[in-house]
Amino acid sequence: MIFWTRGFAVLATVLAVVATVPAQAAPVHPVGTWGASADEVGGATGAAGLTDRSVRNLVHTSLGGSGVRITLSNVFGDRPVTFTSAHLGLAGDGAAVVRGTNRPMTFAGADQVTVAPGTEVLSDPVDATVPADTTLAVSFHVVGESGPITGHDVAVQTSYVSGTPGADVAGQESGAAFTTQISSWYWVESVVIEKPRxxxxxxxxxxxxxxxxxxxxxxxxxxxxxxxxxxxxxxxxxxxxxxxxxxxxxxxxxxxxxxxxxxxxxxxxxxxxxxxxxxxxxxxxxxxxxxxxxxxxxxxxxxxxxxxxxxxxxxxxxxxxxxxxxxxxxxxxxxxxxxxxxxxxxxxxxxxxxxxxxxxxxxxxxxxxxxxxxxxxxxxxxxxxxxxxxxxxxxxxxxxxxxx
Missing domain, CATH: 3.40.50.1110 (SGNH hydrolase)
Known part of the structure; x- marks a missing residue:
């Protein structure tokens, strides 16, 4: 009787341990849910660039998913551009972000990244799931003088730039500081999610x-x-x-x-x-x-x-x-x-x-x-x-x- 009791006890322990081991996740790979071809942004702003401004790009997903990353491109720039305070959230009214959704993004674990001219960089995954058919707000702050802007000229979408040089407002959910409307996307090139193969x-x-x-x-x-x-x-x-x-x-x-x-x-x-x-x-x-x-x-x-x-x-x-x-x-x-x-x-x-x-x-x-x-x-x-x-x-x- 003691033997079986001990045996059942051991079996129960083994089953409990097995139950706590997560099933092996199905293999995933990156899939694009939004993209816009990089080019030189035209007009006076594109040529002159921005100095110490925050940008809020509004982009629209095709497919929902988790492990969200963004690509920032400086392929057509003429100098390194430093981005800090990158955030991803659900777009609200105008330049606002839906309350509680503005998540910080990192690049190789850092909260800022410098992108050399002729290159682009992919962010780390954000611990969030984005819905399909949804407009996202991709925000970041540009440190110093950017020089010519790499982006996408004809966005057929209104995005925003902050009005006060020097103030980093990318993490703000309010859109009040983003007083300048733009008809192009600045620096953001893609939104990528993780999906099954x-x-x-x-x-x-x-x-x-x-x-x-x-x-x-x-x-x-x-x-x-x-x-x-x-x-x-x-x-x-x-x-x-x-x-x-x-x-x-x-x-x-x-x-x-x-x-x-x-x-x-x-x-x-x-x-x-x-x-x-x-x-x-x-x-x-x-x-x-x-x-x-x-x-x-x-x-x-x-x-x-x-x-x-x-x-x-x-x-x-x-x-x-x-x-x-x-x-x-x-x-x-x-x-x-x-x-x-x-x-x-x-x-x-x-x-x-x-x-x-x-x-x-x-x-x-x-x-x-x-x-x-x-x-x-x-x-x-x-x-x-x-x-x-x-x-x-x-x-x-x-x-x-x-x-x-």
């Missing part, structure tokens, strides 16, 4: 039409945003983060006011993104408009180069047809013939891993060289909210399952 990142790469020019400011109605909403309401819910890597005025074949050409930024802005499995490529209309692509073969050669780069990394590429722009800036019938030929190649070549026909989804059936009026933002080059929604609806979500 089956969850992947879809990168949407392009120009102003991917960037969301012509959509309602602050409403998150760019076509990548609407695509993320569609994913969340589908059988793919929770499976894909969406990163918008469009730059307004960007071109594939040449640098210009829209930053580095697509051929040169494709690796940094698409292939090097965390967890990327699929890139949707919608770019080339500016090359046609500015006579860099006098014939379809010029863009086809560029597409083939990007496809080859992606396939070498086992990343799929979905080719998107170029949207109509009759009536828009620099439209001519001759240039439109190049667009039409490029689109035919995208549809029929079989060289992409899949295709989406944004041209067919947005054009006026009676005048196919121009937008359906309901989809036009008014400049005949960029869709409006309804046009971006039509583009997202035209995307077959099963294309995201592409696996090389």
């Amino acid at each position: 089956r969850v992947r990142t879809a990168v949407l790469f392009g120009d102003s039409i991917t960037d969301g020019s012509g959509s309602t400011v602050g409403a998150n109605r760019r076509w990548p945003d609407v695509l993320a909403d569609r994913i969340a309401g589908s059988r793919f819910a929770g499976r894909f983060g969406v990163m918008n890597e469009g730059i307004s005025a960007n071109r594939l074949l040449a640098d210009g006011t829209g930053g580095q050409r697509g051929l040169d930024r494709f690796r940094r802005d698409a292939l090097d993104q965390p967890g990327v499995s699929t890139v949707v490529l919608l770019e080339g209309i500016n090359d046609i408009r500015w006579d860099l692509a006098d014939e379809a073969a010029d863009l086809i050669a560029a597409y083939r180069e990007l496809i080859a780069q992606a396939h070498a990394e086992d990343v799929c590429v979905v080719g998107a047809t170029l949207t109509p722009y009759e009536g828009g800036s620099r439209y001519t019938p001759e240039r439109d013939r190049v667009r039409t030929a490029v689109n035919e190649w995208i549809r029929t070549s079989g060289e992409f891993d899949g295709t989406v026909d944004f041209d067919a989804a947005t054009r006026d059936p009676d005048r196919p060289a121009r937008f359906l009026p309901a989809y036009d933002s008014g400049d005949h080059l960029h869709p409006g909210d309804a046009g971006y929604a039509a583009m997202a609806e035209a995307f077959d979500l099963s294309l995201l399952e592409c696996d090389r």
Whole structure:
């Protein structure tokens, strides 16, 4: 009897110990929930930079998760920039942060970081879970003179800068000190979360039409945003983060006011993104408009180069047809013939891993060289909210399952 009693006692102790040992966590990896391609921020502020100011960038997640990190980029700076008092919280009204959510961020355990020109830095994970489809406030203080700002020019979102030099207000939940509105994102390049290995990142790469020019400011109605909403309401819910890597005025074949050409930024802005499995490529209309692509073969050669780069990394590429722009800036019938030929190649070549026909989804059936009026933002080059929604609806979500 004593033996069994002791035996049961030992067994109970063993079971208690086993019960306290946590199950081995499933492997996780980083996935992008928000992104914006780094470029030189234009205008007087971008060129001159900031001196001892706090910045509050408002960014919108596509996918929820924990282990949140941010990337700060100084890729286009001309001097080291020191950031301190970095915080992440849920955006409230205006420049305010929802009470109790503004969490401090560190970099290699330190509460400040200096980012050399030509480089970027990833923060440590924040012990917080961010929701999907939610606007975050990414705040930090810039120490001293920053020089030219690396950021994202056309944010289609209002962010904020503090009004008093020297005062570090990044940790404040109140927005009262952030008196200057900006229409760009300053220094913040991505928001990354930890997800199981089956969850992947879809990168949407392009120009102003991917960037969301012509959509309602602050409403998150760019076509990548609407695509993320569609994913969340589908059988793919929770499976894909969406990163918008469009730059307004960007071109594939040449640098210009829209930053580095697509051929040169494709690796940094698409292939090097965390967890990327699929890139949707919608770019080339500016090359046609500015006579860099006098014939379809010029863009086809560029597409083939990007496809080859992606396939070498086992990343799929979905080719998107170029949207109509009759009536828009620099439209001519001759240039439109190049667009039409490029689109035919995208549809029929079989060289992409899949295709989406944004041209067919947005054009006026009676005048196919121009937008359906309901989809036009008014400049005949960029869709409006309804046009971006039509583009997202035209995307077959099963294309995201592409696996090389």
